[in-house]
Amino acid sequence: MSFISNDIVIDKYLRKDMLPTIFCTGCGIGSVMNFCLRAIHDLNIDMNKTVFVSGIGCSSRVPGYIYSDGLHSLHGRAIAYATGVKLANPELKVIVFTGDGDCGAIGGNHFLHAIRRNVDITVISINNFIYGMTGGQVAPTTPLRSKTTTTPYGNIEYPIDLSMMAKVIGAPYVARWTTAHPIQCMNSIKKALQKTGFSFVEVLAPCPTSYGRLNKMGNTLDMTKHFKESTINIKTYEKMLAEGKDTDKMIIGELVDIEKEDFNTKYKKFCGELK
Amino acid sequence: MTNDVIRLLGKKDLFIQGDEAAVYGALIADCRFFAGYPITPATEVAEGMAIWMPRLGGVYVQMEDEIASIAAVIGASCTGVKSMTSTSGPGFSLMQECIGYACMAEIPCVIVNVQRGGPSTGQPTEAAQGDVMQAMWGTHGDHQLIALAPKSVQETLDLTIESFNLSEDYRVPVILLLDAEIGHMREKVVLPEVTTVKVDERVPATIGPDKYRPYRTGFTRPSKVPEFAPFGSGYRTYVTGLTHDKRGFPVTTSAEVHEELVRRLIEKVQDDIDDIWYHETSFLEDAEIIVVSYGTTSRPAVSAVKMARKNGIKVGHIRLITIWPFHYEKMREYLKNAHTVIVPEMNLGQMFHPIRETVGKDTKVVSAPKIGGAIHTPYEILKFIEGDVK
Numbered sequence: 001m002s003f004i005s006n007d008i009v010i011d012k013y014l015r016k017d018m019l020p021t022i023f024c025t026g027c028g029i030g031s032v033m034n035f036c037l038r039a040i041h042d043l044n045i046d047m048n049k050t051v052f053v054s055g056i057g058c059s060s061r062v063p064g065y066i067y068s069d070g071l072h073s074l075h076g077r078a079i080a081y082a083t084g085v086k087l088a089n090p091e092l093k094v095i096v097f098t099g100d101g102d103c104g105a106i107g108g109n110h111f112l113h114a115i116r117r118n119v120d121i122t123v124i125s126i127n128n129f130i131y132g133m134t135g136g137q138v139a140p141t142t143p144l145r146s147k148t149t150t151t152p153y154g155n156i157e158y159p160i161d162l163s164m165m166a167k168v169i170g171a172p173y174v175a176r177w178t179t180a181h182p183i184q185c186m187n188s189i190k191k192a193l194q195k196t197g198f199s200f201v202e203v204l205a206p207c208p209t210s211y212g213r214l215n216k217m218g219n220t221l222d223m224t225k226h227f228k229e230s231t232i233n234i235k236t237y238e239k240m241l242a243e244g245k246d247t248d249k250m251i252i253g254e255l256v257d258i259e260k261e262d263f264n265t266k267y268k269k270f271c272g273e274l275k
Numbered sequence: 276m277t278n279d280v281i282r283l284l285g286k287k288d289l290f291i292q293g294d295e296a297a298v299y300g301a302l303i304a305d306c307r308f309f310a311g312y313p314i315t316p317a318t319e320v321a322e323g324m325a326i327w328m329p330r331l332g333g334v335y336v337q338m339e340d341e342i343a344s345i346a347a348v349i350g351a352s353c354t355g356v357k358s359m360t361s362t363s364g365p366g367f368s369l370m371q372e373c374i375g376y377a378c379m380a381e382i383p384c385v386i387v388n389v390q391r392g393g394p395s396t397g398q399p400t401e402a403a404q405g406d407v408m409q410a411m412w413g414t415h416g417d418h419q420l421i422a423l424a425p426k427s428v429q430e431t432l433d434l435t436i437e438s439f440n441l442s443e444d445y446r447v448p449v450i451l452l453l454d455a456e457i458g459h460m461r462e463k464v465v466l467p468e469v470t471t472v473k474v475d476e477r478v479p480a481t482i483g484p485d486k487y488r489p490y491r492t493g494f495t496r497p498s499k500v501p502e503f504a505p506f507g508s509g510y511r512t513y514v515t516g517l518t519h520d521k522r523g524f525p526v527t528t529s530a531e532v533h534e535e536l537v538r539r540l541i542e543k544v545q546d547d548i549d550d551i552w553y554h555e556t557s558f559l560e561d562a563e564i565i566v567v568s569y570g571t572t573s574r575p576a577v578s579a580v581k582m583a584r585k586n587g588i589k590v591g592h593i594r595l596i597t598i599w600p601f602h603y604e605k606m607r608e609y610l611k612n613a614h615t616v617i618v619p620e621m622n623l624g625q626m627f628h629p630i631r632e633t634v635g636k637d638t639k640v641v642s643a644p645k646i647g648g649a650i651h652t653p654y655e656i657l658k659f660i661e662g663d664v665k
Binding site: 015017018047048049051053063064067068069070071072073074077080081082083084085087088089091092109110112113117263267270271274 | 307308310329330332334336338339340342343346347348349350351352353354355356358372373376506507508509510511512513514515516517522524525
């Protein structure tokens with residue numbers, strides 16, 4: 001595990017002339033970026049051969065702060081752009097930073113088809129349950145009854161579960177953590193980066209400025225505590241199920257870890273077989 | 276690589292469809308990435324690329340929709356690989372946001388749009404020229420891209436190669452506007468000579484990563500086109516669709532940065548308009564009536580002009596090959612002595628508008644529209660010419 005100082009992270013991995021970030025006080029996105037960079041440091045990944053791709057939204061600003069190639073694409077399209085990058089140059093490590101709206105609403109179709117294709121990219125989806133960049137509108141992940149600027153009387157739509165969706169469609173690696181689980185999250189990002197094929201890490205992150213404020217959830221610390229209380233590790237959950245019990249808590253942990261041949265490998269093989 | 280492709284294609288003379296000609300043009304131009312989505316009447320382009328890309332070390336992928344197709348094409352192009360997609364009206368509409376991204380981020384790509392009758396699902400198997408205005412103005416904001424319109428299968432092959440060249444040279448999306456008629460018509464095509472075919476590459480970064488600025492121009496050559504460092508080259512480029520400075524970093528509230536950037540995006544193409552504005556003229560010397568056409572419509576237009584000349588009518592013809600950018604200055608010069616300009620189009624009058632903007636009040640501009648799928652007959656255009664004899 002990476003216990004390097006922040007100075008090393010900043011010095012080695014950040015584009016200093018892009019700082020400070022646009023993130024609000026208490027925002028969880030910086031933490032997730034930090035987890036990812038420490039995972040990269042531990043794995044000694046070559047930043048000259050790494051491309052960070054994103055769409056539009058708060059979390060999509062992350063690639064701008066990282067000193068590597070970056071592709072800040074269009075709203076919802078990050079995974080489609082990333083597919084082009086990875087297929088055209090399989091030597092590149094491609095990491096997508098996306099949000100819950102970017103990935104689950106406008107980009108939902110690209111998400112599901114990149115999983116189906118098993119493109120060898122790592123997608124880190126920072127889920128803050130709301131559209132932060134535009135000031136707090138309802139997202140596909142917003143829980144029932146939650147207040148947002150466009151659900152002033154409470155949300156009546158059922159939320160989508162991105163990790164379960166990834167699992168069902170067949171992603172070879174899926175994990176979900178929260179910013180209250182830094183070590184576990186870093187470990188999962190490390191595993192995701194080493195997985196050949198589509199790897200997905202969802203991180204629940206606090207947005208005290210919009211989601212927290214509108215739902216009277218307090219500051220970042222309060223929200224982080226809430227993440228610990230409202231989630232349950234998959235191992236505990238499985239034990240509960242065996243005992244015939246169930247829970248409303250959100251399941252976190254490593255949800256899928258299997259081997260599955262990725263698109264590039266399959267493509268290369270079939271090209272070699274052509275006469 | 277190009278030589279290998281021409282050898283691989285075997286025979287020098289081919290009898291193929293326009294859609295296939297676009298495929299062969301792309302192969303010769305060193306296109307090695309294709310992402311697309313099936314749509315009539317452009318599907319044969321994707322089918323051709325599906326056959327050839329795996330054999331040439333390239334990538335073919337069928338994406339989940341047209342937005343994903345153009346997105347993957349732009350992503351692939353960021354790694355330095357020449358990339359293309361093909362579509363028709365409905366798919367072309369879906370691609371518009373990404374086309375604007377390619378303009379803003381200056382990522383070369385080629386989009387073959389085999390036009391069909393619209394709006395909406397319209398007439399999938401029938402030809403039209405209804406996307407002429409959309410090609411230029413379909414995406415939001417001020418910008419400049421290039422669009423070419425071939426009149427034959429041979430020219431489709433030649434202009435596909437040229438589309439790649441212009442796209443690489445100017446770092447803009449280039450739209451090749453076919454229509455269902457050319458796309459599905461078979462004609463003889465002669466492959467270019469290996470020794471003469473010109474294939475351009477985008478200008479690489481010529482300065483070290485420490486001094487490189489992705490959007491700085493003019494430091495190694497006079498052009499307003501920046502040098503390109505592909506992803507993975509160690510230059511660590513940040514590419515964004517936000518208004519950005521020369522480092523490529525977002526600067527979204529400065530009027531100066533925005534104006535400098537957007538003006539350069541337009542000027543880098545407009546400054547060279549004399550070189551990239553391809554066109555043909557005939558019988559212009561004494562012409563009092565001038566027919567201006569492009570694409571498929573040029574075929575009956577040429578016949579009509581010749582018939583009218585036989586009848587002693589002083590009529591000339593201009594065929595636009597580059598339809599965007601539109602060369603107002605040159606067109607004004609060509610049209611200045613005509614009392615009437617006739618614009619036959621397979622739409623209800625699109626190119627008619629910039630032409631009407633070009634001429635003075637003493638020149639009448641007549642739209643000769645035809646929609647529904649059939650191309651104009653020479654007689655239909657001749658009637659317009661005869662109707663305007665003074």
